[in-house]
Amino acid sequence: MHGNTGVRAKMTFGEFKEMTMVSMDEICRDIFRENRHSIKIKKEETVVRNLVNIFNATLKLSNEKGFRTMTLRDLCAETGLSMGALYSYISSKDELLDIIQSQGRRITEKVLMERINSAEGPRERLSMAVHTHLYLSEVMQKWFFFSYMETKNLDRRVHGSAKEAELFTEKIFVDILIQGKEGGLFRQGDPVLTASMIKAMLQDWYLKRWKYKKRNISVEEYATNVVDMIESYILAE
Amino acid sequence: MHGNTGVRAKMTFGEFKEMTMVSMDEICRDIFRENRHSIKIKKEETVVRNLVNIFNATLKLSNEKGFRTMTLRDLCAETGLSMGALYSYISSKDELLDIIQSQGRRITEKVLMERINSAEGPRERLSMAVHTHLYLSEVMQKWFFFSYMETKNLDRRVHGSAKEAELFTEKIFVDILIQGKEGGLFRQGDPVLTASMIKAMLQDWYLKRWKYKKRNISVEEYATNVVDMIESYILAE
DNA sequence: GTCTATAGTGCGATAGAC
DNA sequence: GTCTATCGCACTATAGAC
Numbered sequence: 001m002h003g004n005t006g007v008r009a010k011m012t013f014g015e016f017k018e019m020t021m022v023s024m025d026e027i028c029r030d031i032f033r034e035n036r037h038s039i040k041i042k043k044e045e046t047v048v049r050n051l052v053n054i055f056n057a058t059l060k061l062s063n064e065k066g067f068r069t070m071t072l073r074d075l076c077a078e079t080g081l082s083m084g085a086l087y088s089y090i091s092s093k094d095e096l097l098d099i100i101q102s103q104g105r106r107i108t109e110k111v112l113m114e115r116i117n118s119a120e121g122p123r124e125r126l127s128m129a130v131h132t133h134l135y136l137s138e139v140m141q142k143w144f145f146f147s148y149m150e151t152k153n154l155d156r157r158v159h160g161s162a163k164e165a166e167l168f169t170e171k172i173f174v175d176i177l178i179q180g181k182e183g184g185l186f187r188q189g190d191p192v193l194t195a196s197m198i199k200a201m202l203q204d205w206y207l208k209r210w211k212y213k214k215r216n217i218s219v220e221e222y223a224t225n226v227v228d229m230i231e232s233y234i235l236a237e
Numbered sequence: 238m239h240g241n242t243g244v245r246a247k248m249t250f251g252e253f254k255e256m257t258m259v260s261m262d263e264i265c266r267d268i269f270r271e272n273r274h275s276i277k278i279k280k281e282e283t284v285v286r287n288l289v290n291i292f293n294a295t296l297k298l299s300n301e302k303g304f305r306t307m308t309l310r311d312l313c314a315e316t317g318l319s320m321g322a323l324y325s326y327i328s329s330k331d332e333l334l335d336i337i338q339s340q341g342r343r344i345t346e347k348v349l350m351e352r353i354n355s356a357e358g359p360r361e362r363l364s365m366a367v368h369t370h371l372y373l374s375e376v377m378q379k380w381f382f383f384s385y386m387e388t389k390n391l392d393r394r395v396h397g398s399a400k401e402a403e404l405f406t407e408k409i410f411v412d413i414l415i416q417g418k419e420g421g422l423f424r425q426g427d428p429v430l431t432a433s434m435i436k437a438m439l440q441d442w443y444l445k446r447w448k449y450k451k452r453n454i455s456v457e458e459y460a461t462n463v464v465d466m467i468e469s470y471i472l473a474e
Numbered sequence: 475g476t477c478t479a480t481a482g483t484g485c486g487a488t489a490g491a492c
Numbered sequence: 493g494t495c496t497a498t499c500g501c502a503c504t505a506t507a508g509a510c
Binding site: 308309310320321324329330 | 502504507
Binding site for chain 1: 494495496
């Protein structure tokens with residue numbers, strides 16, 4: 001390995017969870033406040049409780065068979081709500097998809113930026129970015145999987161914003177890699193191509209969760225492995 | 238970089254295409270011969286011509302909006318066939334999906350094994366496996382993308398065989414990595430985890446084709462980059 | 475071998491009682 | 493705030509003329 005000279009102790013997954021507190025409850029409260037116009041029900045507690053229920057059920061069913069294949073009747077069975085009640089919280093099936101997509105992306109961007117900016121120096125920032133992205137996708141695995149898989153079914157406008165999101169996270173890594181190259185610390189590889197490789201490895205974690213679970217590989221082990229591989233490449237003489 | 242000492246000149250994409258000749262025509266001829274029972278039409282030339290048409294259209298539409306969202310009326314419009322004619326070649330929409338999936342997997346496995354067995358020594362075999370997989374997914378990009386994206390919509394039996402296919406290709410890399418470790422050539426990394434990382438990078442090529450196209454990155458460049466990154470990791474002292 | 479016409483099903487969405 | 497009942501539609505699949 002390349003050793004960890006100068007790199008502070010890594011953040012564990014447990015520490016991350018305590019630190020960020022991404023709770024479904026809070027997310028749904030935000031969604032309610034932003035979408036008051038299209039939600040018929042007025043009592044906040046009721047709305048939040050039912051939204052949490054609806055989103056969890058949607059993520060579960062969609063990850064099993066895809067959002068398009070999931071019918072609203074499936075969703076009613078899973079949530080215990082009737083069709084009528086369901087339509088008090090969403091105005092259409094497509095809107096449900098939109099909300100889940102955009103909310104997931106916003107949280108990702110917010111948490112990623114906050115955590116990365118707390119680290120100094122290219123190596124620390126790179127490690128932090130990798131760890132944060134993996135930990136976040138572990139906490140919100142279903143959300144990440146959903147977002148990745150359902151992107152292609154959207155219309156052109158929304159499909160474009162999914163590509164933007166892909167490039168946004170990639171750019172975070174590109175910037176760190178360029179910074180490291182300018183400082184003379186990272187010596188190998190094209191930053192853009194290297195960032196793509198990193199993203200590919202990060203995505204594999206939530207896209208093939210079944211594989212890593214079966215092998216008892218923890219998210220920390222996986223993160224270490226990714227950082228080691230990237231570093232052995234970019235730090236090579 | 239780690240240099241190419243002892244590694245023969247890389248196969249170019251052009252050479253690969255000439256060598257393998259995976260033609261849609263041949264594939265459809267095979268499909269016809271294996272599915273004579275469920276195809277109502279008897280004249281081979283007609284069947285092959287229409288099957289090529291149907292498969293190309295299915296891949297095009299599915300990659301745009303997903304197999305489930307694509308209706309058979311969309312497919313009729315794209316192929317120029319009527320509903321009645323379409324149903325002379327396939328017995329159901331699900332069967333169409335099954336045929337495309339299994340045929341794609343079979344070709345992948347066949348070509349991969351043939352090419353890899355033609356290389357000697359762990360480094361050559363690793364490079365050959367990476368190049369062959371990338372070149373193959375370039376020739377059959379739509380097929381690979383389709384297969385990856387539509388896997389989740391299948392029933393449990395077929396979903397299981399998709400996981401098997403994932404593990405099959407992965408095992409090819411695991412075996413090469415173990416071989417290299419036993420010979421003392423590869424010194425770093427857990428073979429199973431490293432193989433997963435390699436697969437992740439290979440898949441990114443056909444899943445984000447739009448990204449690499451926009452950046453004018455050729456499949457040869459990409460292959461070189463992947464091999465370099467892996468080698469810098471496993472060959473590190 | 476290909477067509478048009480249509481049967482039969484199950485979907486998303488809504489109205490109105492409670 | 494939640495329910496049941498139902499509308500209208502678009503889908504897969506088939507029958508039968510040509």
